[in-house]
Amino acid sequence: MASRSQSSAAMLAPVIALAVPAFAGNALQNEPIHPVPAAAPQDPARVALGRRLFSDPRLSANGVVSCASCHNLQAGGVDGRARSLGFNGRLTALNTPTVLNAALNFRQFWNGAASTLEQQIGMVVENPVEMGSSWPVVVRKVLDDSGYRRAFNAAYRDGVTRANIENALATYERTLVTPGARFDRYLQGDNGAITAAEKAGYARFKQYGCVSCHQGVNVGGNMFQKYGAVMPAPSAQGAGLGRFLVTGNPQDEQVFKVPGLRNVARTAPYFHDGSAATLEQAIDAMFRYQLGRESTSEDRKLIAAFLATLNAEPAVQP
Known part of the structure; x- marks a missing residue:
């Protein structure tokens, strides 16, 4: 660098x-x-999990906002707003960057606060404006979904964990080149x-x-x-x-x-x-x-x- x-x-x-x-x-x-x-080969089961999680609003505190809310994959991976709307209708501090080719960036976020896609995902979920949730709550929601539970048990040795949810989402995003x-x-x-x-x-x-x-x-x-x-x-x-x-x-x-x-x-x-x-x-x-x-x-x-x-x-x- x-x-x-x-x-x-x-x-x-x-x-x-x-x-x-x-x-x-x-x-x-x-x-x-x-x-x-070309995108590096990824585990198909983990990609499928990440694709589903990407569009799941249950990752936010009130079930309103998903990753796809701000990263519209049919519109360049952004939402077309100067600043995005968080889970409670408040505006984010900064413009939402595209998720397309994010895997090619050397750091994530405008200020480079995250060094990996997994770290970036972890921070967005707990951001008080963006998703406003907590990881114990998110893990519980995923565990309570029998479909998720079976899929995570098949894709990961230790099933549903925060790290595995972050990894599934990051694995999916790595296909978006x-x-x-x-x-x-x-x-x-x-x-x-x-x-x-x-x-x-x-x-x-x-x-x-x-x-x-x-x-x-x-x-x-x-x-x-x-x-x-x-x-x-x-x-x-x-x-x-x-x-x-x-x-x-x-x-x-x-x-x-x-x-x-x-x-x-x-x-x-x-x-x-x-x-x-x-x-x-x-x-x-x-x-x-x-x-x-x-x-x-x-x-x-x-x-x-x-x-x-x-x-x-x-x-x-x-």
Whole structure:
């Protein structure tokens, strides 16, 4: 993982001219973005349990909210709100990130508080705004369901436990990766998979330095960065504490996990506070606050066109 100081320095680097990508054999070589691999094989019984739990509102205190309430798998893995509604109708502090490709992130949550999907699930269940429940209560509800009880006994040696519920959900989420995007096919050697305009958008994405933070398999999700690395950026009230809530270091205010951009064209609104309603607004803000320059309408249009080529569906349909 690059340190925050290293990643900030990368964002401040001067714009350089990049060579036209060259195909070697059937694949595009030396690109900062890499194709999404197929999901790693998972235990089918545990995946089936996780799929059921993902849509079960009984995980919340009052039986109203499930994981799927905020992570709509038919809409890019988000709910389309600037901030989500918790179990009692209160708004969450931050925008809900997509669950698609979450398994590719190096940490979970905007502030990186969880290092695994299992930890993330454990914290959401007990969050006083999101699900508002407790693990003893959740375990009891699952035990009281005979179907769950039989399935857990078949899938896990010790049956229904908090750890096994977390693992089942995380196992299911690990299947929610999205290989086969048009841009991935381009990287793999299909030069006609994206249009000339989309290629031009990718060239600008690299030329202006966006790839300093948005690269790798998930086009992000692998470092922390200050929101407002070059110019101070506004943030919704109470939403700017970021990584500070984990480290207690004042320098980590407004520092967040860089979001992955897979399926980003489907996950508006954008940023930790949901302050950008459209993808072009988000691109404009990134130019201003992260790159210290103004975007043109052509920049926004072309880069948005490139980002749309990152859309794909999970290989295993939820």
